Structure formats: structure tokens, C-alpha cells
Amino acid sequence: MTTNHHAHTRFSDGIGEPLDYVREAVQQGVSAYTFSDHAPIPLAAAGCMLMEDLADYSSVIAGLQREYAGRIQLYKSLEVDYIPGVMNVNSPHIRAAGLDFTVGAVHYVDYLPDGTPWSFQRPEPVFAEGIRTIFGGDARRMVERYYGLVREMVATHPPDIVAHLDRIKKRNVGEAYWSEREPWYERAVEETLEAIQGAGCILEVNTRGLYLGEWEDTYPSGWIVERALRRGIRLQVNSDAHRPEHITGGFAKTYAALQQIGAGEVWIYGSHGFRPIPLPEWD
Ligand SMILES: [Zn+2]
Ligand SMILES: [Zn+2]
Numbered sequence: 001m002t003t004n005h006h007a008h009t010r011f012s013d014g015i016g017e018p019l020d021y022v023r024e025a026v027q028q029g030v031s032a033y034t035f036s037d038h039a040p041i042p043l044a045a046a047g048c049m050l051m052e053d054l055a056d057y058s059s060v061i062a063g064l065q066r067e068y069a070g071r072i073q074l075y076k077s078l079e080v081d082y083i084p085g086v087m088n089v090n091s092p093h094i095r096a097a098g099l100d101f102t103v104g105a106v107h108y109v110d111y112l113p114d115g116t117p118w119s120f121q122r123p124e125p126v127f128a129e130g131i132r133t134i135f136g137g138d139a140r141r142m143v144e145r146y147y148g149l150v151r152e153m154v155a156t157h158p159p160d161i162v163a164h165l166d167r168i169k170k171r172n173v174g175e176a177y178w179s180e181r182e183p184w185y186e187r188a189v190e191e192t193l194e195a196i197q198g199a200g201c202i203l204e205v206n207t208r209g210l211y212l213g214e215w216e217d218t219y220p221s222g223w224i225v226e227r228a229l230r231r232g233i234r235l236q237v238n239s240d241a242h243r244p245e246h247i248t249g250g251f252a253k254t255y256a257a258l259q260q261i262g263a264g265e266v267w268i269y270g271s272h273g274f275r276p277i278p279l280p281e282w283d
């Protein structure tokens with residue numbers, strides 16, 4: 001038995017209809033599945049849902065919940081960006097969406113000089129351009145700003161689940177910009193884990209880098225997951241699938257890694273809210 005509480009469809013930047021994901025989830029034996037497309041952002045941003053599609057998103061999910069009742073538990077969420085002064089999980093359109101729970105993330109770290117929101121996920125050369133023009137070429141400043149925003153998010157508008165904590169490393173392949181072993185990086189992570197612990201959020205162990213071949217590790221890295229575990233932070237494994245075939249991608253390796261560091265349970269969502277289940281056996 002496994003669950004997946006973070007995934008996308010064509011309503012944001014995923015490929016495929018919600019139905020395609022449900023069919024695949026049922027076929028793979030997933031017991032609970034959550035739609036968490038990128039929430040509409042009240043400023044120009046690529047890849048998120050359009051405000052006018054939000055009602056349709058809700059009704060499509062409600063229809064699937066009726067159709068698949070008894071076969072799989074389906075839940076409605078959104079991956080909500082935290083952007084100071086622009087949006088957070090308590091924004092009116094998020095509160096009005098009637099979500100089962102929220103998945104929170106920081107993708108937009110700052111703005112390019114022309115006012116375009118700049119995401120650390122942007123491919124090169126935009127990634128390098130952002131570091132150069134916004135942060136004076138200092139990747140450390142960018143990374144520290146990112147973690148600072150995550151701390152601000154959990155302190156002021158905490159989501160139920162903190163998504164892919166160190167996704168900031170996505171474009172740092174080969175540690176081209178910074179090393180995770182540098183003391184300042186460890187400190188930024190540690191302070192952020194402390195804030196997550198204080199806020200009581202669930203920390204996602206995101207497998208997207210594994211099945212896409214971006215990294216040999218989860219988001220966040222194993223050493224961060226281990227520190228979270230020692231702090232008693234609740235963990236949840238999600239694939240962040242953007243295609244139906246990725247729904248349980250990387251799960252076997254991740255559950256095995258969790259077992260190795262002594263994690264006995266993961267937290268899943270069900271009809272009575274979040275609860276722990278023993279670490280699933282999955283291959
Ligand atoms: Zn994300
Ligand atoms: Zn996502």
C-alpha cells in the first residue's frame with residue numbers, strides 16, 4: 001500500500017487528464033491519491049493554473065471521487081506558492097477552493113530587473129542570469145534568500161505539507177554553484193528544519209529527481225531527511241508526478257532509504273486527516 005499526495009495534471013504543467021492519473025494510480029495499487037496542481041498566481045507566471053479553471057478543477061475531481069468511490073481515495077489540494085505580498089495558503093482564492101489540505105512551496109525567489117518573477121527552476125541561461133542580475137553573481141545569497149522565504153512561509157502562513165525542501169539544488173548539478181557541505185548551507189538548512197518543526201508542518205520527501213535522473217537523491221537530500229527525522233518532523237513520500245507513468249516513480253528506492261535511516265513510518269492523508277502508517281513495502 002502506498003499513497004501519493006503531490007501530483008500535477010494538464011490543469012497546470014502536467015501532461016494528461018486527471019482521469020489518466022486516477023486510472024494509473026488504481027492500476028498501480030495506490031490507495032490514496034491527491035491532485036495538487038500549481039495554484040493560480042495573481043501575477044504573470046508560467047506553469048500555474050488559470051484562475052478561471054479553478055472551478056472546473058474542483059468539479060472534475062468531485063466527479064472522479066464519485067466515479068471511483070470504494071476503489072481509491074481521491075483528494076483535492078493545490079501546490080501553493082509562497083510569494084510575499086502576492087500569495088500564500090491563506091489567499092482568498094486558495095481558501096475558497098475547499099481543499100483537503102495544502103502543499104506549500106517556494107519557487108519564486110525574486111524578480112528580474114524587468115519585473116518578471118524569477119524561479120530557481122528556470123533552465124539555463126535564465127538561472128545564471130538571475131543569479132547575476134538579482135544577486136550580484138553570488139549563488140549563496142540566492143540560496144539563503146530561498147531558505148529564508150521557506151522559513152517565512154512556515155512561520156506566517158504554514159501549509160500542511162512543505163514540498164521538495166531543497167529543490168533549490170535542481171540547477172546545481174555537479175555542485176556548479178555551491179556545495180551542500182559548506183557550513184553556511186548546512187546552517188540555512190538546519191534553521192529551516194527548526195522552523196518547520198516549530199510550525200508542525202509535514203516534510204515531503206520528493207522523488208522527482210530520482211525518476212527524472214536529475215539527482216541520485218530525493219528532494220531534500222538524504223542527510224536532510226535524516227536530520228528532520230531526528231527532530232521528529234513528520235515525513236511523507238510523494239512523486240510530484242507530471243505524467244501518469246511517474247505516480248510512484250522512485251518510491252522503492254526512497255522507502256528503502258528511509259528504512260535505512262530508521263524511519264518507521266510515513267504520514268498519509270485519509271478521511272480522518274493525517275495519520276502515520278508503517279513504512280510501505282514497495283517495489
Ligand atoms: Zn514545486
Ligand atoms: Zn509539484
